[in-house]
Amino acid sequence: MDVVASEFATVSVSVDDHGNGTRLRLEDLRTGTVRFLDALELESIVWAPESWMRALLDPSQHRWRDADRGPAQESMPEPPEEPPA
Amino acid sequence: MTTTDVDTDPEAARIRSLVLPDRVHGSIYTDPDVYARELERIWYTTWVYVGHASEVPEPNDYVRKTIGPQQVVMTRDKTGAIHVLHNRCSHRGNLVCDAERGNAGSFRCPYHGWTFANTGDLLGFPFNQGYGGSSARAQLPGLATAPRVESYRGFVFASLSPDGPTLREHLGAAAERLDRLCRLSPSGEVELTAGWVRHEVTANWKMLVENETDGYHPQFVHSSIFSISGSGIGALYSDKSTAVTRALGGGHTENDLSPEFRRLGVPMGWAGTPEAKIPDYVAAMRDAYGTDTADEIMIDGSPHVMIFPNLFVAEIQLFQIQPLAVDRTVQHVTAIQFAGAPDLNRRLVTQCVGSVGPAGMLLADDAEMYERNQRGVAQRRPEWLDLTRGLHRERVDDDGHTIGTATDETSMRAMWRHYLELMT
Ligand code: FES
Ligand SMILES: [Fe+2]
Numbered sequence: 001m002d003v004v005a006s007e008f009a010t011v012s013v014s015v016d017d018h019g020n021g022t023r024l025r026l027e028d029l030r031t032g033t034v035r036f037l038d039a040l041e042l043e044s045i046v047w048a049p050e051s052w053m054r055a056l057l058d059p060s061q062h063r064w065r066d067a068d069r070g071p072a073q074e075s076m077p078e079p080p081e082e083p084p085a
Numbered sequence: 086m087t088t089t090d091v092d093t094d095p096e097a098a099r100i101r102s103l104v105l106p107d108r109v110h111g112s113i114y115t116d117p118d119v120y121a122r123e124l125e126r127i128w129y130t131t132w133v134y135v136g137h138a139s140e141v142p143e144p145n146d147y148v149r150k151t152i153g154p155q156q157v158v159m160t161r162d163k164t165g166a167i168h169v170l171h172n173r174c175s176h177r178g179n180l181v182c183d184a185e186r187g188n189a190g191s192f193r194c195p196y197h198g199w200t201f202a203n204t205g206d207l208l209g210f211p212f213n214q215g216y217g218g219s220s221a222r223a224q225l226p227g228l229a230t231a232p233r234v235e236s237y238r239g240f241v242f243a244s245l246s247p248d249g250p251t252l253r254e255h256l257g258a259a260a261e262r263l264d265r266l267c268r269l270s271p272s273g274e275v276e277l278t279a280g281w282v283r284h285e286v287t288a289n290w291k292m293l294v295e296n297e298t299d300g301y302h303p304q305f306v307h308s309s310i311f312s313i314s315g316s317g318i319g320a321l322y323s324d325k326s327t328a329v330t331r332a333l334g335g336g337h338t339e340n341d342l343s344p345e346f347r348r349l350g351v352p353m354g355w356a357g358t359p360e361a362k363i364p365d366y367v368a369a370m371r372d373a374y375g376t377d378t379a380d381e382i383m384i385d386g387s388p389h390v391m392i393f394p395n396l397f398v399a400e401i402q403l404f405q406i407q408p409l410a411v412d413r414t415v416q417h418v419t420a421i422q423f424a425g426a427p428d429l430n431r432r433l434v435t436q437c438v439g440s441v442g443p444a445g446m447l448l449a450d451d452a453e454m455y456e457r458n459q460r461g462v463a464q465r466r467p468e469w470l471d472l473t474r475g476l477h478r479e480r481v482d483d484d485g486h487t488i489g490t491a492t493d494e495t496s497m498r499a500m501w502r503h504y505l506e507l508m509t
Contacts, residue, residue, distance in 0.1 A: 006189045007187060007189075008189060008191075009193075050163070054208055057191050057208045057209065058200065058219065059210060059211040060211055060213035060219060061209070064198060064211030064212055066212050066214040066215075
């Protein structure tokens with residue numbers, strides 16, 4: 001397990017092989033929340049446009065989303081709203 | 086730079102009465118009103134040295150830096166461009182970055198979670214319905230950026246004024262001194278990667294600027310480190326020396342010891358390091374420049390230059406001067422490292438630990454003088470500090486710069502002339 005940390009976030013990173021194939025296991029160490037990413041998801045992140053990453057960094061998109069807009073992860077807009085240029 | 090009409094600005098007239106060609110009044114170092122004006126007219130207007138490109142080598146690297154009392158963050162964005170951001174959240178003003186350095190494409194304020202790209206752009210904020218949805222983002226400000234950021238040979242400067250002379254105009258002849266520093270690397274680059282020591286003194290920042298190229302004090306203040314280290318540098322600061330003190334224009338000044346180093350003619354003699362101890366470096370230099378040019382470079386040595394108002398290159402170490410209050414100043418110090426010169430760099434770090442490290446002798450000697458001087462000028466009489474040393478023997482060199490002997494106060498007089506231009 002490796003940890004990628006900055007003053008803003010701390011995430012542990014490891015390759016998990018409990019399934020039939022390998023996947024990346026990410027854990028937000030400040031909350032214990034875990035997300036797995038398979039190879040195709042990772043490849044898609046590698047190829048995602050910069051605007052996608054910028055939109056993802058908007059706190060209102062997921063974790064700190066107003067309750068009346070529904071659950072966070074499933075409701076990520078597709079494609080995400082265009083962030084400022 | 087426009088000159089204020091002294092008839093309509095009594096403060097300008099008062100400052101002119103405190104700074105004369107041959108003396109300055111003690112209150113120029115102690116008066117909070119003068120200091121407040123210096124912040125506005127010098128530190129928040131002219132080009133101020135912020136940091137070096139080698140401190141943010143990778144995309145998304147950042148370091149915390151300062152422009153006087155202002156906290157800034159120097160970032161390198163994903164495309165490689167360098168930005169200088171005010172370290173102040175555009176929501177309610179929290180400090181956004183706390184770590185001295187890191188790698189992050191975006192910064193999230195710890196107070197309410199507003200999130201910014203490392204270019205300053207606002208990326209978003211939590212619970213955006215409180216602002217009417219994500220479209221509000223376009224109307225809300227991001228992090229403030231320095232209006233002008235330019236670099237010369239990797240040295241990044243910022244000006245908090247949107248207009249004024251270009252960096253190249255500001256540096257003038259001092260730029261060539263940075264060239265002289267950089268060419269001591271086989272690849273022509275310095276790297277400020279050795280880490281920083283922070284020395285704080287209870288003294289006015291101008292005491293430090295003046296002292297950096299004061300060639301009159303080393304034989305007294307630094308006699309102990311010169312005798313312990315067996316350094317020949319102290320002897321170069323004498324009236325018998327062919328070294329000169331030079332006003333480079335723009336308030337920039339230097340002690341140019343290269344005539345003495347040339348007279349001695351020993352490669353790396355200026356660093357007190359025999360060739361045999363750094364064979365890889367000497368070979369790399371001769372490879373890069375050819376033997377004759379390399380030997381010239383290694384004989385001439387590194388500059389001793391004070392780039393007004395806050396960048397001091399003292400041969401092997403670099404100081405960044407940061408005023409915090411009229412009587413509080415920090416010097417951020419690092420050992421200069423030359424790209425492609427690992428054997429030389431190791432020695433330079435060791436030498437700098439001895440001179441300016443936490444227990445270093447050179448800077449401790451100076452710090453003692455700064456603090457004593459600050460306490461001294463607070464005494465009522467005599468009211469003036471003398472600036473006449475060498476006034477009668479000043480000359481103009483082939484490049485049109487005013488020069489004095491190694492111990493003359495030519496540099497201080499030049500700094501004060503520039504100071505008046507900015508302040509009045
Ligand atoms: S002060 Fe930064 S988010 Fe509120
Ligand atoms: Fe609270």
